[in-house]
Structures are given as structure tokens and as C-alpha cells.
Amino acid sequence: MATKGKPPKPEELSKIDYTPPKRGWMDTPVVFKPGMYCHGTRAKYLEAVGMPNARDWSPAEEDWKLPPEWKEIVLKGIKERLQKYRTFHVFMDICVRCGACADKCHFFLGGGDPKNMPVLRAELLRSVYRKYFTTAGKFFGKAAGARELTEDVLKELWYYYFQCTECRRCSLFCPYGIDQAEITIIGRELLNLLGLNLDWIMGPVANSYRTGNHLGLEPHTIKANIEFMIDDIETITGIRVETTFNRKGAEILFVAPSGDLFGVPGNYVAMGELMLFHEIGLDYTWSTLACEGGNFGFFTSMEMAKKLYYKIYSEAKRLGVKWILGGECGHQWRLMNQYLDTWWGPADFLEEPVSPITGTKFENAKGSKVVHITEFTADLIRHGKLKLDPSRNDHLRVTFHDSCNTSRAMGIFEEPRYIIKNVCNHFYEMPESTIREKTFCCGSGSGLNAGENIELRMRGGFPRANAVKYVKEKFGVNMLANICAIDRAALPTLMDYWNPGVGVCGVHELVGNALVMKGEIERTLDLRGEPLPGKGGTD
Amino acid sequence: MGILFSFSVVVAIILLVIAGVSGAGLNFLFGVIFPYIALLIFIVGVTYRVVQWGSSAVPFRVPTTGGQQTSLPWIKANKIDNPTTSYGVIFRMLFEVLLFRSLFRNTKSELREGPMLVHGSEKLLWLAAIVFHYSFLIILLRHMRFFTVPVPTPIEFLEFIDSFFQVGAPLVYITNFTIVIALLYLLYRRLAMPQIRYISLPSDYFPLFLILAIAITGIIMRYFEKVDIVGVKQITMGLVSFRPVIPDNIGVIFYIHLTLVCTLFAYFPFSKLVHMAGIFLSPTRNLANNNRMVRHVNPWDYPVKVRSYQEYEDEFRDKMKKSGIPVEKE
Numbered sequence: 001m002a003t004k005g006k007p008p009k010p011e012e013l014s015k016i017d018y019t020p021p022k023r024g025w026m027d028t029p030v031v032f033k034p035g036m037y038c039h040g041t042r043a044k045y046l047e048a049v050g051m052p053n054a055r056d057w058s059p060a061e062e063d064w065k066l067p068p069e070w071k072e073i074v075l076k077g078i079k080e081r082l083q084k085y086r087t088f089h090v091f092m093d094i095c096v097r098c099g100a101c102a103d104k105c106h107f108f109l110g111g112g113d114p115k116n117m118p119v120l121r122a123e124l125l126r127s128v129y130r131k132y133f134t135t136a137g138k139f140f141g142k143a144a145g146a147r148e149l150t151e152d153v154l155k156e157l158w159y160y161y162f163q164c165t166e167c168r169r170c171s172l173f174c175p176y177g178i179d180q181a182e183i184t185i186i187g188r189e190l191l192n193l194l195g196l197n198l199d200w201i202m203g204p205v206a207n208s209y210r211t212g213n214h215l216g217l218e219p220h221t222i223k224a225n226i227e228f229m230i231d232d233i234e235t236i237t238g239i240r241v242e243t244t245f246n247r248k249g250a251e252i253l254f255v256a257p258s259g260d261l262f263g264v265p266g267n268y269v270a271m272g273e274l275m276l277f278h279e280i281g282l283d284y285t286w287s288t289l290a291c292e293g294g295n296f297g298f299f300t301s302m303e304m305a306k307k308l309y310y311k312i313y314s315e316a317k318r319l320g321v322k323w324i325l326g327g328e329c330g331h332q333w334r335l336m337n338q339y340l341d342t343w344w345g346p347a348d349f350l351e352e353p354v355s356p357i358t359g360t361k362f363e364n365a366k367g368s369k370v371v372h373i374t375e376f377t378a379d380l381i382r383h384g385k386l387k388l389d390p391s392r393n394d395h396l397r398v399t400f401h402d403s404c405n406t407s408r409a410m411g412i413f414e415e416p417r418y419i420i421k422n423v424c425n426h427f428y429e430m431p432e433s434t435i436r437e438k439t440f441c442c443g444s445g446s447g448l449n450a451g452e453n454i455e456l457r458m459r460g461g462f463p464r465a466n467a468v469k470y471v472k473e474k475f476g477v478n479m480l481a482n483i484c485a486i487d488r489a490a491l492p493t494l495m496d497y498w499n500p501g502v503g504v505c506g507v508h509e510l511v512g513n514a515l516v517m518k519g520e521i522e523r524t525l526d527l528r529g530e531p532l533p534g535k536g537g538t539d
Numbered sequence: 540m541g542i543l544f545s546f547s548v549v550v551a552i553i554l555l556v557i558a559g560v561s562g563a564g565l566n567f568l569f570g571v572i573f574p575y576i577a578l579l580i581f582i583v584g585v586t587y588r589v590v591q592w593g594s595s596a597v598p599f600r601v602p603t604t605g606g607q608q609t610s611l612p613w614i615k616a617n618k619i620d621n622p623t624t625s626y627g628v629i630f631r632m633l634f635e636v637l638l639f640r641s642l643f644r645n646t647k648s649e650l651r652e653g654p655m656l657v658h659g660s661e662k663l664l665w666l667a668a669i670v671f672h673y674s675f676l677i678i679l680l681r682h683m684r685f686f687t688v689p690v691p692t693p694i695e696f697l698e699f700i701d702s703f704f705q706v707g708a709p710l711v712y713i714t715n716f717t718i719v720i721a722l723l724y725l726l727y728r729r730l731a732m733p734q735i736r737y738i739s740l741p742s743d744y745f746p747l748f749l750i751l752a753i754a755i756t757g758i759i760m761r762y763f764e765k766v767d768i769v770g771v772k773q774i775t776m777g778l779v780s781f782r783p784v785i786p787d788n789i790g791v792i793f794y795i796h797l798t799l800v801c802t803l804f805a806y807f808p809f810s811k812l813v814h815m816a817g818i819f820l821s822p823t824r825n826l827a828n829n830n831r832m833v834r835h836v837n838p839w840d841y842p843v844k845v846r847s848y849q850e851y852e853d854e855f856r857d858k859m860k861k862s863g864i865p866v867e868k869e
Contacts, residue, residue, distance in 0.1 A: 014654035020737035050844070084839055086595040087822045093588070094817035097743050099735040100641075100664060103648040109656060119738050136742075136809050143544065145740040171603040175635070175642040175668070176814055177823035179603060209846055210854070219855050220862035245864045288864060289851050302598075303843055310845040318848055337828075338601055342835045364610045364623075368831040375610050382613060409601070411608035411621040411828065418614075433646050433658035437605045437620070463648075466656040 007035060007455040010498055013110075014462065020114040026127065026147055030115075030156035032059060035455030037159055038198040038448065040064075045202035046195055049209050049304065053195030059158065064151070070194050071149055075132055077190045082133065087182040092129045094176050095119060101170035101180070106441050107163050110462035118170035118180040121160050125187050128153065158196055161187040163456060165445035166299075167404035172437055184446075189301045197300060201447035204296040208308050212289040213258035214296055219245070219288035225261050226286070229271045232529065238521030241278035243286065246319065250285035251356060253316045256327030257485035258292040265505050266488045268527045269328055272512025276377065279517050280357050280385060284325065290315035293332030294485060299447035306343045309335060313344045316369075323353040323369040325376060328506045330445065330484030333372060333412070334405035341368035358383040372406075374415040374483060374507060381422045387516035390425045392523060395533045396479040396503075397426040398510070399471045401464065401491070402439035403484035411437070416483050416507050423514035428475040434467035444490035457490065458497050465498035472499055479503045481510060542730070545744035549752050552802055553795050560794045569794045570774055571783040577801035584808025585816055592820045600835040603823040605641075623829040635824055639668055664728070671721035674714040675750070677701055678757075681712070685775040707762070715758050722751045742810055749803055756796040766790040 007013060021028055037059055046054035057065050067073065082089045102117040103109060114120055123145070130137030130146035137146030147153065164184040171179035191197065204214035211218055217225070223245050234240045244250065256273070260266035277284055290311040297304035316324055326336050341347060350369040353362040360379045362371045380386050400420055406412045413436045420427050434440050443460025471477040480491055480502055488504055495502040512527045526532055559565040606617025620640075622628045634640040647661035680697055684690045702710035726747050729739050760766050770786035771793060777784040807813065819825065852859065852866055859866050 014650075016650055018650075018734065020733055025737065082595060084596055084598060086592060086597045086820060087601065089595040090592050090817050090820050090822070093592070094811065094814040094821075096811045096814055097735075097738050097740065098642075098664065098668075099732070099738060100645050102734050102738070104646070109648055109650075114734065114737050117734060117738065123738065134809075143541075143741050145742060168603055171823055172605055173641055173644055173646075175639055176818045177603055177635075177641065177821040179601070179823045182601070182823075210851075212851070218858060219864050220858045223862050223864060246859075247865065288855075288859070289848055307843050307845050310843075311848075314848065336831075338830050339599055341830055342599055342837050342840075345834045360611070362610075363832070364608070364829075365831040367834050370831065372610075378614075379611055382611070408603050408605070411604035411606055411617070412610070413607050414614045415610065431658070438644075438646075463656055466654065470655070 007458045007497070010458075013455070013458060016110065016112045018108075018112045025114060025120060025123075026142065029152055030159050032155075032159060033455075036163065036453060037456070038162060038200050038450045038453045041195070041197040041199045041202035043195075045199070045206040046197070048206040049307075051195065051300075051304070052193060055195060057195075059155075064155070064196070066151070066154075066194055070154070073193050074149060074154070074190050077193050078129060078133070081186050081189065085182070085186060087179065088186050091122070091178045091183055092126055092133075095122065095126070095178055097123075098175065100173050100175065101178075104169050104173050105180075106165075106167070106169070106443055106463045107456070107460045110443070110459035111456075115156075115160050116163055118164075121164060122178070122180055122183050124153075124157055124160055125183060154191075154194075157187055158191055161191065162198060162448065163460075165404065165441045165443065165448060165460065167441040167445060168408040169404070169438070169441070172408055185298075185302070188299065192301050198447060198450070200450035201296050201299045204447075205300055205304060205308065208292060208296060212287075212311055213261075213292035214294060215258050215262050217258060217261065217291070222261055222286070222288050222291055225267075226270070226274070229267060229274060232527075233271055233275055236523065236525045236527065236529065237275070237517055239275075239278070239517055239519060241274050243274055243277070244284075245286050245288055247285040248319050250319060251283040251322050252285075253290065253319060253321040253324045254284050254286055254327065255290050255293045255312060255324060255332075257294045257329035257332055259294070259329075259485035259489055260327060260506070261291065263489065265492070265503070265509065265528070266485055268509035268512065269488070269506030271527050272506070272508035272510070272515070273327065273373065275512045275515055275517065276386075276508065279515060280380065283356065285319060285321070287311075287315040287319060293326055293329045293336065295331065295335055296447055298331060298335060305335065305339070309340055309343055312336075312340060312370075313347055313350075316347075317349050322351040323365075323371065324350070325373055326370050327373055328483040328485065328508060330403035330405040330486055332485075334409040336368070336370045336372075337410045340370065355379055357385050372412060372415070374412060374419055377508070377511060378415040378418045381419060388423055388514045389516050390423050390514050392513045392526070392532060393424040393510055394426070395526075396424060396510070397428065397475060397477045398424050398479045398481050399428050399430055399468065399477045400435070401430075401442070401468075401480055401482040401487060402435055402437075403482060403487055404439060404441050404445060406483060407437050407439045412483075413437075416481075419507055420481060420510060423510045426475075428471050428477055430467040430471050434463065440464040440467065442484075442487050442490045442494060444494075445486055449486055449490050454493075458494065461490070461494040462498065464491075465494050468495070468502060469499050472502055477502065479505055481505050481507055483507055541739060541741035542744050545741050545748050548745060549748040549799075552798060553752070556795045556798045557791055560791050566785045566794070567783075569798055570785050571778065573798060573801045574778055577804040581804040581807055585813065588808055588813050589816050589820070592817065596838050597822055597826075598837040598839060600826045600828075600830050601822055602826045602828045604828050605644075608828060622827050623832065624827060628825060628827050632819070632825055636818060639665055639672075642668060663724070667721045667724045667728075670717050671725065674718035674721060677714045678712075678718065678754075681714075685772055686779045688776065709761060711762075715754070715761075718754050719751070719758075722747060722754065726751070746803075746806075746810065746812060749799060749806070753796060753799045753803065756792055756799060760790070760792050760796060764790060764792050766793045
């Protein structure tokens with residue numbers, strides 16, 4: 001399916017022309033550039049989850065096989081959403097086009113296409129809104145910034161709303177807080193009414209509906225994968241850690257992104273977590289159904305996102321746990337922090353989270369009862385509950401990439417840094433304007449981590465990669481740590497492209513390396529099974 | 540195209556007033572009827588917009604977080620950029636509305652050799668915006684002297700501050716200069732920066748030209764083409780007391796100024812200028828990041844079809860049993 005395109009060489013790609021064309025944007029029709037967009041979704045995925053207008057189609061073809069009444073569907077959809085979302089309604093009206101957001105978008109900075117300035121990406125839809133829903137737009141048309149909804153306009157919306165990773169960086173800088181992520185989310189909902197999604201998004205959605213995870217891992221495979229990790233941990237540490245699946249009566253349900261159960265380097269994060277939980281004797285269980293904190297439904301429609309998150313609280317309830325611990329994942333935490341409790345709460349069948357090891361009450365999670373693993377681990381370290389040997393990470397010079405969702409829809413900055421500083425001796429920050437709330441996206445979020453749009457991803461990831469390059473050259477950084485599964489899937493490609501030699505890891509991989517376990521053998525390997533240079537184990 | 544169009548509209552309004560007042564003698568229309576209509580449109584229009592926005596639901600609590608969250612007690616939280624309480628939200632909104640906090644963050648990115656993407660601080664837009672808005676506010680408040688007898692002390696004090704340098708006769712107001720300079724800069728960046736010019740609509744140039752024309756006619760009236768100030772106050776007091784009068788011999792420049800102001804008021808609710816009211820309703824700014832503490836209820840939430848655990852187990856029961864995963868139904 002996903003044919004891997006070959007992007008131009010970095011030297012070519014980094015020649016970016018930011019000059020807009022002479023002709024106005026309304027008169028510049030959209031050009032579908034190979035490498036900049038994804039395959040259209042296949043019918044079977046839409047059918048699997050009961051979404052409308054399922055058909056096989058291709059964005060590259062002239063005929064998108066739209067339903068005859070497509071225009072009415074979109075306009076009705078806009079009307080409905082103006083009522084349902086104050087964000088959408090206000091953001092359609094109050095933009096003054098000051099342009100503060102223009103050079104904040106990683107896709108604009110990496111590509112120079114003016115329609116990727118958040119303000120203009122929003123105007124693509126706003127112009128339609130004005131035409132059909134405002135007095136000025138109805139009467140004055142183009143002079144009032146309004147335009148007809150045509151098939152070309154629809155295609156343009158599709159092209160650019162799948163060139164936005166919903167990272168919210170524009171929203172931080174907007175004087176009115178206009179959030180292109182909200183507009184993209186709603187724009188994509190409208191496109192989904194016509195069955196116009198990506199294969200790369202709908203495949204995982206269909207999988208997630210059936211098996212609970214994006215990859216479609218069935219329960220026995222999940223167990224087998226984790227048992228493989230346990231074998232590896234035994235090889236490295238000499239300790240056989242234990243874990244359980246779907247165990248009723250456990251104190252805590254652990255929900256990680258499924259990427260950590262499958263691919264490199266996510267699996268090293270899961271290994272670190274397995275080791276940590278074993279070492280502190282945590283009474284926890286995995287659920288083979290609630291085995292995915294990520295939720296590609298969020299890149300489809302709010303309804304689909306809600307459906308796919310049913311498993312979280314329902315599994316917690318079925319298994320009778322007290323609270324939920326969430327793994328290292330970006331949009332999982334957008335949802336766990338801002339949506340889960342609204343969708344499926346109140347979580348009154350759970351208890352206010354308390355760390356069984358330190359007794360710390362997680363007051364900030366007393367309502368939804370979901371705790372972020374870096375909150376949990378930072379608390380353990382703060383209370384001196386872990387024996388750590390940071391010199392086991394001495395071969396790594398680490399920098400930390402703040403993920404969009406955990407930054408601008410949560411604000412978890414110090415927790416992961418505190419952990420890294422305790423498990424690593426060499427930690428360097430990227431420039432201030434590229435981290436924390438101002439962080440740059442990996443360029444592949446919100447379901448754009450496909451193969452066929454590789455040029456888009458390398459362009460979108462350019463601002464992030466360029467900041468990494470800075471610390472690589474200045475401090476010799478060779479490891480890019482993060483707390484997001486999409487990052488772990490996307491950043492290795494990005495680093496190979498822009499900064500060869502920089503690896504990518506989750507924070508709990510670093511924890512696993514540094515964790516001194518009771519009765520372990522002398523460590524000669526890191527979690528990747530690679531020899532620890534100049535290290536003979538615990539001092 | 541948008542520039543010329545917007546400019547022409549402002550010029551047309553001015554010509555219309557000259558023709559109407561100097562030519563046709565429609566002083567009552569321009570001096571009394573238009574102001575009432577404009578004010579009515581403004582009040583009804585803005586109220587309508589706010590009610591419309593207010594009637595849209597807030598299904599999710601989605602603040603954009605701009606600082607460290609509140610979590611463990613030993614981690615210092617940013618209580619304003621990432622508020623968890625109503626106080627925090629109020630402070631955040633105050634910073635936003637009074638000081639343009641988000642705009643203050645503004646950076647400018649530049650691609651240099653290397654390639655090296657450099658993100659420098661860029662405060663000029665913020666400065667121009669602050670200067671423009673506060674000048675406008677002070678000028679508006681100063682004008683209250685035309686609608687009050689006796690003039691309240693705070694207004695007089697404001698005039699005193701605004702003419703602090705005590706230059707000229709009549710005294711020169713600082714804000715007369717600052718508003719024009721700020722407007723000219725805002726216009727300049729819209730024209731000179733290729734990206735900003737590319738995104739600009741006629742509705743972006745029009746308010747700039749309009750407000751610039753208002754400021755310039757005001758300045759002309761005060762310092763150069765002086766008008767009968769007693770007559771002006773008769774008109775304005777007549778308007779507020781609903782006993783409108785039109786004294787003779789007030790220069791046409793006054794009617795131009797007034798009609799431009801009326802245009803601004805009447806145009807306001809239909810334009811981007813409603814950002815003044817909209818900012819207060821922006822959900823990414825006026826909500827607390829406390830979803831994990833306090834549940835937010837979606838008013839239009841509806842039941843959705845889900846796949847239950849039972850269905851899941853029914854599909855995978857054999858495989859689960861074979862690999863030793865506990866099941867509900869043996």
C-alpha cells in the first residue's frame with residue numbers, strides 16, 4: 001500500500017522560498033504535489049466502523065466519486081458545527097489577519113507554501129463560511145473574502161487540512177487564541193462526512209475498533225510481544241520480571257501507546273517500564289483491549305474518537321482497578337487530559353490516585369483518575385525510591401523534544417526533564433524558542449506518519465530537526481528523548497534525513513538503563529542490547 | 540486591488556459628506572440621524588454577535604497551555620499561562636486583553652546559511668498594537684468631554700496627562716501622534732511584508748484607512764481648520780439628551796469626522812473588529828486546564844455505538860484462552 005516516496009536531498013529541500021506568488025490565493029488553484037499527500041482511505045475501513053460514503057478513491061484522480069449532494073452535506077455540517085463548537089464559531093469570525101501565526105507553523109517554515117500559514121489555512125474554510133453564513137460575504141462576495149464552495153475548493157481543503165498536524169503552535173502565538181488545530185479537526189470532520197479520509201488514519205481506526213489498538217495486534221500477540229521483551233530484559237539484567245494481562249483486582253491499569261508494544265525504539269520504553277514496575281513491586285495489569293492510549297479516531301471525528309476511547313474506563317471498571325496510569329504518548333495525553341472524562345466520565349467507580357510506593361496523592365488527577373507515567377516516576381525519584389546509575393547513559397548526550405500535545409494541551413515540561421536529569425549525566429536543551437510551549441512538531445503527527453507523504457514529513461519536521469542540529473553541533477548531542485509514540489515512530493526517519501547519527505528514545509528507556517535492580521547481573525548491555533561502552537555495570 | 544478599493548470607499552464617504560452637507564444642506568441627516576442609526580447598529584449588532592457566540596456550545600475544555608502544568612507539589616506551576624483555577628483564568632485574560640500577552644511572545648523566523656533556522660524576538664507588532672489600541676481608548680475617553688456637563692474629573696485628568704508636554708495652543712495631545720504613527724506602521728507592514736500582504740483582504744485595509752481618516756480629520760479640526768467648538772458641543776449634547784439641535788456654521792470637516800466615526804460604528808459588528816468582544820469568548824484562553832480535577836460536561840453529548848468487551852472476547856476467546864489470558868466466559 002504505502003509506497004515509499006523518495007524526498008529530494010536535504011540540501012535541495014532546505015532551499016525554501018517563502019515569497020508568495022504574485023496571484024492572489026483565491027485565484028491560485030491547488031496542485032497535488034507527489035510526496036506531499038497521502039493515499040485516500042479504502043472503503044473497507046470506513047465500512048468496518050460504519051462511516052458514511054465509503055468507496056475506494058484516489059486524491060490523484062480527477063473524479064473523487066463524491067456523493068451528488070456533497071455540497072449540501074458540507075454546508076449542513078458547517079452549520080451544525082457552528083452551533084456545537086464555540087471555538088469554531090468564534091474562530092471563523094474574529095481573525096484580524098495580523099499574521100503573527102504565519103511563521104509559527106512548521107509546515108510553512110519547512111515548505112514555504114503560503115497556504116500553510118495557519119491564517120491562510122483557516123481562510124480556506126473561512127472564505128466558505130463567509131459566503132454562506134455571513135451577511136457581508138453573501139452580498140459582497142470576494143471583496144468580503146468570500147468564495148463559493150466548489151469541488152476545487154473542497155480538494156484544496158483536503159490537501160491542506162491533511163498538511164496540518166494539529167500541534168497548536170499557532171494558537172499559542174495568536175492574540176485571540178485562534179487554534180488551527182480546532183479548525184483542522186472540524187475541517188476533517190466535514191471531509192469525513194464525504195468519506196474523504198486517509199488510508200493511514202482509517203486503517204488504524206478500524207484496527208483499533210476491533211482489537212483495541214492501531215496495529216491490529218490480537219490479545220495473544222500483545223502478550224507474546226511483551227514476553228519477548230521480558231526475555232530481553234532477562235538477558236540484559238539477569239532478572240525475570242513479571243507482568244499480568246487482564247488481571248482483575250490489580251490496583252492500577254497501565255495504558256501505553258501500542259507503538260511501544262511493537263516497534264523499535266518504542267519497545268525499549270515498554271521494557272524500561274516493565275523493569276521499573278517490577279523493581280518497585282507495583283500491583284498493575286495490562287489490558288489486551290485497552291492496550292492503546294493513542295486514538296486515530298481523533299483525526300477522523302469527535303464521535304469516532306469517543307467511540308475508540310470507550311475501552312479505557314470500561315476496562316478499568318471491568319478489571320476493578322483503583323486508577324489508571326498512562327504511558328508515554330502525545331495525543332493520548334491530549335485526550336486523557338482534555339477529553340476522556342468528558343466523553344466517558346465521571347470516573348466515580350475509580351479512586352483518587354495515590355502512589356502506592358510514596359503515598360503521594362495525585363491531586364491534579366483526582367477527577368479523571370489518570371496519571372501520566374512521568375508524573376509517577378518523577379515522584380518516585382523525588383522520594384528516593386529508585387536506585388539509579390546515570391553513568392550507564394554516559395554514552396548518550398541527550399536532548400529532549402517536547403511533544404505538541406503534552407506541551408500545549410497539558411503543560412508537562414518539568415516532569416520528564418527531572419527524570420532525564422536523574423538518569424543521565426549529559427543533558428542539553430535545544431534553543432528556548434523551540435522547546436516547552438514553543439516546541440516544534442515532529443512533522444508527522446495527527447495521522448500523517450505515512451510513507452507516501454515523506455517529503456511533507458521531512459519538510460514539516462525541518463524546524464525541529466534544525467534545532468536538534470544546533471545542539472548536535474554545539475554539544476555533540478546524539479540522542480533525542482521524547483514522551484510520544486508518534487515521535488518515536490517519526491523522528492528516527494527525520495533524524496536520518498536531517499541529522500544522521502542522532503538516535504531517538506523514550507524517557508523510560510533511559511530510566512531502564514539507569515535503574516539499578518535488586519539482584520541484577522553486571523550490566524554490559526543497554527536496553528537495545530548494545531554493549532555499554534567503558535561500563536562494567538554498577539559501581 | 541483590496542488596497543485601492545478600501546481607500547476609494549473612504550474617499551467616497553468623505554465626498555458624500557461634502558456633497559450632502561455643503562451641497563444639499565443635509566446637516567440634520569449627517570449630524571443627527573446617521574449617528575443614531577450607527578449607534579443602534581453598533582449596539583444591536585455587537586450584542587447579536589456575542590449572543591450568537593454565546594449560544595454555541597463549549598463541548599470540551601480545550602485551553603492552549605502556555606506553561607508548566609500544576610502537578611506535583613514540588614514542581615513550580617505557571618498559574619497564569621496554564622491556569623487551573625478561575626483566578627488563574629481571570630489573570631490570564633487580563634494579561635491577554637490589557638497587555639496582549641500572546642502577541643508579546645511573537646518571534647520572527649529566518650532561514651540562514653547552513654541551513655540554520657533562527658527564531659528571534661519580534662516585538663514591533665506587539666508595540667504597534669498596544670500603542671494603537673491604548674491611543675484609541677484614550678482618545679475615545681477624551682471625547683466624553685463632548686457628552687458630559689460638567690466634564691468629569693477623570694476625563695479632565697486624562698486630558699491633562701495626554702497633553703503632558705504642554706506644547707502648542709490648543710495643547711497637543713500625545714495620542715494624536717501615537718495613533719497615527721501606529722496606524723501607519725500597521726498599514727506599512729501589511730503592504731511591505733510579502734506574506735502579510737498576501738493574506739490581506741479589503742476588509743483588512745478598510746478599517747485602517749477609515750480609522751486613519753478619522754484621526755486625521757480630528758487633528759485637522761483641532762489644530763488647523765478649526766470648527767465652532769460651542770456649536771459642536773450643542774450637537775453632541777443634543778444627541779445624548781435626545782433633543783437634537785443643528786447649530787449653523789460648524790465646518791464641514793466636523794461632519795466628515797462624525798460620519799467616518801458613524802461608519803466605523805455601523806461597520807463594526809459585521810467586520811473583524813468584533814475581535815474586541817470575541818477575545819473574551821475564546822475557549823483556548825478563557826478555560827482552566829483542570830480537566831483531570833473537575834469534569835467538564837458536554838451539553839450535546841449523545842450515546843455512541845461502541846464495541847463492548849463481550850464482543851471482543853467473543854472474537855478472541857479461543858486465542859486468549861490458549862495463551863493464558865483470563866476470560867469472562869469459559
